[in-house]
Amino acid sequence: MDFVRLDRTDTIVTATRTLAVGIPVEGIKTRATIPSGHKVATQAMEKGAPVRKYAQLIGYASCDIEAGDHVHTHNVEFRNTEFEYEFSTDLRPVAPSKSVDTFFGYKRANGRVGTRNxxxxxxxxxxxxxxxxxxxxxxxxxxxxxxxxxxxxxxxxxxxxxxxxxxxxxxxxxxxxxxxxxxxxxxxxxxxxxxxxxxxxxxxxxxxxxxxxxxxxxxxxxxxxxxxxxxxxxxxxxxxxxxxxxxxSQRTECPASELMVALQCGGSDAWSGVTANPALGYACDLLAAQGATGVLAETPEIYGAEHLLTRRAIDRATGDKLIKLIKWWEDYTDRNKGSMDNNPSPGNKKGGLTTILEKSLGAAAKGGTTPLNGVFKYAEPVTARGFTFMDSPGYDPASVTGQIAGGCNLVCFTTGRGSAFGSKPAPTVKVATNSEMALRMDEDMDVDAGEILSKGVSVEEKGQEIYEMFLRVASGEQTKSEALGLGDYEFVPWQIGAVM
CATH class of the missing domain: 3.40.1400 (Ribose 5-phosphate Isomerase B; Chain: A,)
Incomplete structure (x- = not known):
């Protein structure tokens, strides 16, 4: 297939390969060359009209857009979000797993369990x-x-x-x-x-x-x-x-409930929210079913998707904590003369992402579907189980440093452009969003989630593969980033406030 439609209400589709002018797309023809991963308008949109993907708003037409046009930064603009937030309206309680999965870890005197020593x-x-x-x-x-x-x-x-x-x-x-x-x-x-x-x-x-x-x-x-x-x-x-x-210290058999996984993405592309992030989200659901913990972070990279997370908040107080973080970040960027749309990066845009709203909707998929059980400050000990959120910048090393400080003993990092990232003391599993990059950077990528598109593998099958790798890595299997020696320079505490 030449393109992917994610929801029937979307006003765009995403090209799965570079499309020349005149290629048929849903009864229309492309009016420009559309790079792989980029968006094609499936209907005309007047200036100011909402642009929709994932059945959600990702921006507004900055000029009139014709059906078949390339939809990207040249004709889509960002505006700050304004939501009427709902709380606890999309709660899908996790069903405990019928089996107790295990890994071989290091039991510490205080009852916690390590995956490395x-x-x-x-x-x-x-x-x-x-x-x-x-x-x-x-x-x-x-x-x-x-x-x-x-x-x-x-x-x-x-x-x-x-x-x-x-x-x-x-x-x-x-x-x-x-x-x-x-x-x-x-x-x-x-x-x-x-x-x-x-x-x-x-x-x-x-x-x-x-x-x-x-x-x-x-x-x-x-x-x-x-x-x-x-x-x-x-x-x-x-x-x-x-x-x-x-x-x-010796490795002993431990329940999977002792895993705490940092959910990260970097070097994202248009396929992040279609393949790797939903697959990691399914793996997060499997963790929750075991009584384990997934920790989503990067507050600027859920901007525009936070309304979906408040609906999953276990209670109003948890949802309010998340919204308070969003407001802090809006103020933080404003007083520093920045914009929440400073992210996506040039590489993200080359990969097809147009606004932070589009990027955030894909990034939030890493959190799966289970209730949001806790919202934590940067580097605060994560005490809730299941799906949780930690405040952090979108800068990957600083964000992961906070998640590890909060207790994460594994990291899972999805990437479309091909991030060279690793971490210590918690090892990083890297998941490619597309098979072309996974093959090109095969020494860096642990899992090819691009097979969801290239081979028709289901999101659930790929999520199961990621989850099973968590158990193996937690038991001592070396990740690609560990083999390359990454992790000694990725410790970057978030520096907040004035340098005096």
Missing amino acids: YIAIVTSVNCSATAARMIADHFTPEVLVEFPNVDGVCAFVHGTGCGMADSGDGFEALQRVMWGYAKHPNHGGVLMVGLGCEMNQIDWLLDAYGLKQSPTFQTMNIQNVAGLRRTVELGIAKIKAMLPIANQ
Whole structure:
């Protein structure tokens, strides 16, 4: 088929291949060359008329559009959304699975379960980043060969921690990230490294979250240790002492309910909302049926689809929390002289996405169909099960950092253009939206959801495939991004507020 229609009420269809002028499409003929993944008008639309896809509004005609025209940024404009929100009107309670699925993970003393067993070096400030990297670099594969149950020693460094207010959104978000990584179930040991005079004091974090030092949780700062060289030497010694303890951890059979999966997309194209995202949504429904958790994020990338999520909110309070986030982001972009339609990116547009509304409707499909059971701040511990939402920017590394800090022990990342992304300590499963890119970037993609179009595989079959891969990866199977060594530079805490 040359095109896909997603709903009978849509005013466009999407080309599955590049269409030349004069190609028949639903009783009309194309009036321009239509690139693969781009939209064709199936009816005339006057200037100002709504443009519809997924049976939803994706923009307004910025000029008169004729049937057969190419519909894209040159003739579609964005406007801020105005919805009469409904709450809890589309609740589809999940039926518990008849079978209890399992994976082999690391049971921690606090009852949480890890899918990996890393030792983490977490920095409080950019000034201690070099020390952390030098410590981690000492622990090469040759050094770690004696500790087969330890996946590696990772330095989580960032560019902030000072020059910031000692209270407010930015400070609290950074502290939540540090706490989340310090207590993450994928870590068998943690060393926190600071400078000593920074605004983001490690001691404040320990006091605020009740963290206590132990053989597998240590802290230090460069000024007290007396310089970079001595700090690196001491850090190496501390981790050497942790390694035998962390290596004692063994994988044991655990229920799938202990999985918490970050639902992500990046480098999206027109097929994201047709293939990979709905398939991941079905996998999210399967997680919910097991009592596990899926965490959707990227608040700017549900803009224009939030009304569909409020209908799924378990109660009015949960829906109101989501709308409050939307209003915050509208204000945030306005006072910074930006626009919610700054996203999609140039690559997204080349792939056929025209407005943030269109992108968001596709992105929201990653959350499946079950009730929205919780809405959380950036990097806040996710305490609800089933489908949940976390506030974050649309910038993938910052968003995933928050989800991992919130407790996600796996990440699933859908992509149409071909994102090179991976994460630690939670491994990333990458899902291609189209088979052409999946073949071209076969060393990067774990799952080809493009087969939904190229081979007629159902969304449900592909969702089942993704879910089964979750269980295998959680049990230790290496993902493509892990094999490529990704994840050491994707730790990016969201920097909110003024840099002073």
